[in-house]
Amino acid sequence: MAEFTIENTTSAEAPAALRLRIATHDDKPIAGGTLENTADGWNFVREGRLLARFEPYKAAPLELVKDGEGLLLQGKLAPGKSASLAVYLPAWPAKADDCSIFYDADRLAQQCDDYWREQLAGAMRIDIPDKALSDVIRASQVHCLLAARNEDQGRYVSPWIASVIYGPLESEAQAIIRGMDLCGNADFARRGLDYYFARHLDPRGFLAANYTLVGTGEFLWTLSEHYQRTADRDWLRQTAPAIVRACQWITQQRAKTKRLDSQGEKVPEYGLMTPGVSADWNRFAYRFFNDAQHCRGLASAAAALAEIDHPDAPAIMAEAREYQADLLRAYRWTQSRMPVVPLADGTWTLNHPSILGCFGNVDELFPGEDGNRTWCYSVELGGHHLAANRLLDPRGAEVGRMMDYMEDCHFFRCGYVDYRAENTRKDIFNFGGFAKMQPYYARNAEIYALRGEAKPFLRSYYNALSTLLNAENLSLWEHFHNGGGWNKTHETGWFLAQSAMLFVVERDEELRLASMVSDRWLQDGMKVEVQNAPTSFGPVSYKISSAAAQGRIDAEVSPPTRRAPQRLVLRLRHPEGKPIHAVTIDGRPHNDFDPQEGIVILPAAGKRITLRADY
DSSP, X not given: OEEEEEEOOSSSOEEEEEEEOOOOTTSOOOXXXXXXXXXXXXXXXXXXXXXXXXXXXXXXXXEEEEETTEEEEEEEEOTTOEEEEEEEOOSSOOBGGGGGGGOOHHHHHHHHHHHHHHHTTTSOEEEOSOHHHHHHHHHHHHHHHHHOEEETTTXXXXXXXXXXXXXXXXXXXXXXXXXXXXXXXXXHHHXXXXXXXHHTBOTTSOXXXXXXXXXXXXXXXXXXXXXXXXXXXXXXXXXXXXXXXHHHHHHHHHHTTOOBOTTSOBOTTTTSOOSBOSSSOOOOBOBHHHHHHHHHHHHHHHHHHHHTTOTTHHHHHHHHHHHHHHHHHHHHHHHTTSXXXXXXXXXXXXXXXXXXXXXXXXXXXXXXXXXXXXXGGTTTTSTTHHHHTTXXXXXXXXXXXXXXXXXXXXXXXOOSSSOOHHHHHHTHHHHOSSOSSOGGGOOHHHHHHHHTOHHHHHHHHHHHHHHHEETTTTEEOSBTTTBSSTTOHHHHHHHHHHHHHHHEEEETTEXXXXXXXXXXXGSTTOEEEEEEEOOTTOOEEEXXXXXXXXTEEEEEEEOOSSSOOSEEEEEOOOTTOOOOOEEEETTEEEOOEETTTTEEEEOXXXXXXXXXXXX
């Protein structure tokens, strides 16, 4: 069902018209289709099947008339008045006589609203001043649900990475599972993970769904994160044999590269995964993106298995530590042979390699390949994934310089279809901060969140979203200019993951609340409320209410109760950048805060906290 509404927003009567054409997806007439007038609307029928029903149920005083091969709603509207037309598109082989079930559009709309509210009832709920963004976050979850297919009467969810093409690719689909999980859709995530266990995990241990093998590592760390958020030991015990097989497959592949040279020294690729591909480009290579996923997957799986005292956990953890050492050795070996690169401030820094033995940006050594897109393998799929996967310290100085180079160089690449470098340089703030091929493959926003850098996070978050957002239905495209897959839920999944980080960020055993929340949302009279946000410590909720004009910001926090974090942090970014002067918790003075950073260290015990920060 779709509803079209025309409203006269002027102060005088005005002519109104809405023209509807009926055509195929490639804008051609539907052969054999005819429009049939009924007492209360029009039916579009072909070979006895009802393809569309047009009902002007709130259209008066406008009239719905035939207009060539389509329909025209026309007439005059008084000032401030509106008219509505309902269109029904049966998804089953309906007959013209079935159109009586469509009557009462308001009832059907309410049923649809009730259905989706029920579907999202257990998810994280947010109330923020940016209502448009709130709608996109909520719609994004719905789009992931719409694109997915179910199998075995709903036992499994097949997380398609776009509505109509590609299917459930083993690598990109993990972003959908993770993004939905971070937003509180644990049941969707669980059934999506179970789908891969049942359908695509090869008995030899690798995950394959007609694209790459890198999804094996991504699957391992995605499912391990899911376990940490749910603490479902029974599920982990049930899936442990398959998890161990996947870990053993990674170990077996690494063993193939453990060779010594003629001097008895380890070869550069020692201990890496065998050469492979990351995405569309079919050149096999030792790719640090791939190894980052597999190494993190191995370590995350080992940590999860250790919590159920699985006998293989110690060996897998030892393997993961050795893998990280081998990976960083190979990374440093390549990095040490690369020229240093300039930053915008006139200083120079080390480059961060993407491929073993590629002593420069990828497009410099492999120009023209993959449709002249090889530059993106230094950006979207570049070395920064070692930091995003915590193999390099995301808060360290080295990663800070890495982010500087991405901002000063990589994000000025001439984009795929759009965003020429010269135009980006003319408007650095609005056109910078995101990758120019498929922005959500790059995880720079997540690294900013881990570093606690709110301003660059927000710039990257909003700028990337604006390039792909379909304003018609709030889905995301695959490429700029409405290109590629329609409702590309791989991108949507990463957007949801970043959206969750707006409100909650986990850094090892530290839980940070509101650390990426915009200070524009804390202007006087505004509030930010988050309920049921999932974390590895249990669900957390909080509400921040700004009385900045009176010199204070109030907060209520319900900490997680499953287990206490070592450090619980609330960040309150004053809209004018003022430092915190004093803090009270439950009416008592509290001295554990950083006035300049705007962070307050909270008691980590599970009881509800009432806080006031004075400025």
